[in-house]
Amino acid sequence: MSNAESITIGRAREHESAHLHVSGEARYTDDVTAPAGTLHGAFGLSRIAHGRIRSLDLAPVLAAPGVVAVVTAADIPGENNYGAVVHDDPIFTEALVEYAGQPLFGVVATSHDAARRAARRARVEYEELPALLSAREALAAGSFVLPSERITRGEPDARIAAAPHRLDGEYAVGGQDHFYLEGQIALAVPQEDGCWRILSSTQHPSEVQHVVAHALGVTAKDVTVEMRRMGGGFGGKESQPALIAAAAAVMARKTGRAVKLRLDRDDDMLLTGKRHDFWYRYEVGFGDDGRIHGARLLLASRCGYSVDLSGPVNDRAMFHVDNAYCLEHVDIVSHRCKTHTVSNTAFRGFGGPQGMVLIEQVMDEIARHLGRDPLEVRRANFYGIGERDETHYRMKVEDNILEPLVQRLATESDYHARRAAVAAFNAASPVLKKGLALTPVKFGISFTATHYNQAGALLHVYNDGSVQINHGGTEMGQGLHTKVVQVVAEELAIDPARIRITATATDKVPNTSATAASSGSDLNGMAARDAARKIRARLAAFAAGQAGVAADAVVFERDRIVAGEREWPFAALVKAAYLARVQLWDSGYYRTPKIHYDRATFSGRPFYYFAYGAAVAEVAIDTLTGETRLLRVDILHDVGSSLNPALDLGQVEGGFLQGVGWLTCEELWWNPRGELATHAPSTYKIPACSDWPAEWHVALLERAPNREETIYRSKAVGEPPFMLGIAAFQAIRDAVAACGAPGCRPPLDAPATPEAVLRAVDAVRAAGR
Amino acid sequence: MSEHDSIRFVLDGRVHTVTGIDPTTTVLQYLREHLGRTGTKEGCAEGDCGACTVVLAELRDGRVQYLPINACIRFVATLDGKELITVESLRGTDGRLHPVQQALVDHHGSQCGFCTPGFVMSLLGLYLDGPAQPDRRAIDDALSGNLCRCTGYRPIITAAQHLRDYGTDAVPFAPGQDESARIAQLQGLRPDGTRVLRGDGVTLYAPTDADAFARLYAEHPQATVLAGGTDVGLWINKQFRPIDTFLYLGDVAAFDAIEQDAQGLCIGPAVSLSRAFRALLDAYSALDELHRRFASTPIRNSGTLCGNVANGSPIGDSMPALIALGARVRLRHGDERRELPLDALYLDYMRQDRRPGEFVEAVIVPAPRAGQRFATYKVSKRIDQDISAVCGAYALELAADGRVHDVRIAYGGMAATPKRAAGAEAALRGRPFDEAALADAMRALAGDFTPLTDARASADYRREVAANLLSRFWLEATGVAAPVRLSELA
Ligand SMILES: Cc1cc2nc3c(=O)[nH]c(=O)nc-3n(C[C@@H](O)[C@@H](O)[C@H](O)COP(=O)(O)OP(=O)(O)OC[C@H]3O[C@@H](n4cnc5c(N)ncnc54)[C@H](O)[C@@H]3O)c2cc1C
Ligand code: FES
């Protein structure tokens, strides 16, 4: 079926729940009517970063109004763990506290408020131990959650030594709280015969199912997890919801009642993982044109107290440290530091952004050192076509569109003229300075854990001609369900209004992967298509038989089926097929082809394809206060053949601003005792409405179908646009540089808060004196 | 004094009566947990995210005003006599979506949808009370209290520009609609007497008479005065402070007054920050930026200016400006009244020259003096809806010979209280307002304050920025050509 005659593919259909979102009728986990007598849980949290629990007195908690029970590790019949990869994440810690905010116990009470109030009444005595709080401290102390990794390619040392120019430096980028608007929540409902029904706001229902089963000492068959929609996920609901659900289940088991565990925002921010912050050291040798001859890159991330997803997150940082640039001679070392802070986790981009910011910083450093336009230096380093096209992990970049995409964006955004205008402005403006930057994105699509790249779907056609589709992906706002409905409508050539998509449930499609790595529609769209094609084939065979024509002569178009002389409305054919005992439901399955990868040597083809994009950001900074403003953004982004341009544009714009927030206003701040002080929106500032620039030009690259056979030749879009935000950071750096002497290298780490910017301005001014 | 114990408000066109609930039950808890109206969401329970935004309709000057507020920190007890509009109230009589809802659908303004009901309600405020063709600034202001993590706001901004594209037939709330029935209904609900709401160990008094209020407070000096609750709501919600008696002043009509007299503007204790700023801006247009960056539209609709002053937080934003302008406070205890210069109210961290049972009856802001230069600057990590790292305010009068005749400089975020920069003022007074004087004043500032380091900023940053803001004032007052504020570029 081609797009030309498409019914819904490529159309800007609204989100399948838009009418429910705006009317308040969309139900999130907390909105579902809970069983009568449902109790409410809360966690009791540690107050210290590292130490042993000498005594835990919960009598005052139990005595608090409304309290029904307290639960501790002793109440867990199965395994006290929610870590999926390495089993090092206790649900309730028993003896050792490893971060401030770690759950020690749970309270179950008659109301949410009563539980929260009671949780603070515990009397805990600790024996405090010294805490490592930052990646650098942990690195110095040799404290790691996983062994360090290294990728070496070519002869970096020799090339650096022989290069005409050399630079080295350090750089750091902060973490990021997901700040999904809907906090973590689970509702655990005991069922008959030791079975459980769990409603969980999760990107990974199968993992919640397994963790709950293990905690309760039952097996997966006894636990059903259901998830209709999340109020945002961004990776924060990949591994973390298992903790919430398992704790709720333990509470429900102890009390014999349904228990809802909804984290208050402060608790959510204190006890759930965030984006890893990184510290870097780099050394590069390069030519007069800025092309890198050799590079040594050191990445050290703060993983927190446990492993969680830190392995693949840091792997992805290593994979993406090239971004758009061919690093022919490179040495990459990655340290996964263990600290006494919350265990960091998945967040949109999954380590990729933390790799890419480093190389973008290096590009900017080279350009400033050489006095060249940073865009020219970037282009000099782009991957080639037919040459310089192999990544440091030995994958050939076959779909490179960097040069044409960036050229077009530079032209359409008037990059060169605006660079001159910015310089003119700065010459006449002592207090405010402007900056401009264009940065590209190349992002690899697929889970690096190859077995995750599979998906299933379940399609029911009812004999009244209505259709239900279910698949293993979860809806968190990205529009996955909308796209899957479009796929089914397209394949069956029916009005999408006939189709209802149902809540993700582990008893419909089992063994699902997390909805993550931008892969939701790539995987689940294909699985749904597989199911729809089976049904279609059966309907075609049936119609062909009725009309006495060949099955491939049957035409499906807009709710009608035509076979020779015969013609049926879709519902009529379905009814007739049912009466003729044709199976009208089926499953679909998909696994991504071509990918393979050897973790031992860090080589292979971990990614099916790459998604590309670029952004130009123009900013102004206030050199009296360090405050910044994003004035304008121009974006051109590659989504292959868009399944739905409205949804894809939404991902691009939303991802971009989230990336800007990461690198500018969003600062996580721990006090010297290791307590996170920014655990609420009063202190942790994500971008607000006025942070969207006054001028914007955001477009999807047109007529750029995926070379690979993805679902209708589309490309994944969830994560890649996040890294477009790097342009804003580099533009700020450009503006800071305008305060110093030509060639100055502003010492600006991310996030570029007003304080960080002012410090950098002061530094370049002092150096210029 | 008649006493009763119910809360009456209009909901979906009908008078809704609430009795026997805990007086600190928030509007959000009431909607979700008591009424099962789950369209209104909780994202933070502290007034910062807007997921809980609802609209209050109130009568003022014979007109209905529609005010978005944060349901998560507002007590149901304060809804008496008002109309509460929630996202569920907007369905047309024929079941259709309201224009603000349809605009969001048509422009793809929701992704995960969790923030969306809150945006709907803020947009309703813009639709009903804002300009027909809102510009970006009006949109940003209307949405300053709503966070969205998914969309980047762009499609919501676009939707906001298209609210008037839709017909208003069968729409329950539309601009210019005949409101006589609503007005009559609200008039019939005017609070009177004193309501006394008793809960589990908590009593809330809500008198309607100013003298009754003063008397009650004198009798219950341990009570917590409740105005807009934008501070108090958090004490209950987040800090679980044990408070047994509340004295709500919002039902006292006489407190909701702004008077203009020879002394200047006299702003009563129930006057919201929104109304107070509107009046102040007429006199001091230089307050515009502070106004926009002070909390958010829904917080300003609930919170009061007197509450900001009475709370006396060292990072409160109105006080530096008010102190620089020479504002005074009128305090009242029973029938006794006294007046103080505002800066004299603050003794030490959260300690004031105010005895138990004494409340702020008015903030009095003098009229602008001819030739006076005034500016105030707020510095925070985010432009909108953030708490100041530093907030500075400057009022300057030059004598005919160009020397500094009078200067008042005050800062927030620099000390345990909002505080004047005595050293910097002295360095300027009597001198020509030139670069040398500025340099001395900037140096003197270092001796005026010993700020703290916290999550918002380090002490060093605060010190440096305080001095730099003074230099910005000098640049603006002496007239530089190039822009010196980011807001001039947007
Ligand atoms: C999300 C959010 C953002 C905010 N942003 C800002 C900001 O940018 N800048 C800023 O300065 N503030 C900010 N605030 C705080 C600000 O809203 C409050 O300080 C507000 O002005 C207090 O007024 P209120 O009527 O809500 O007082 P309440 O909360 O009702 O009371 C505050 C305190 O003052 C007392 N009180 C109130 N009125 C009187 C009176 N007349 N006499 C005696 N005592 C009285 C109360 O007993 C209580 O101690 C913000 C608050 C929130 C929740
Ligand atoms: S819930 Fe966040 S503002 Fe009310």
Ligand code: FES
């Ligand atoms: S749509 Fe998800 S937070 Fe706004």
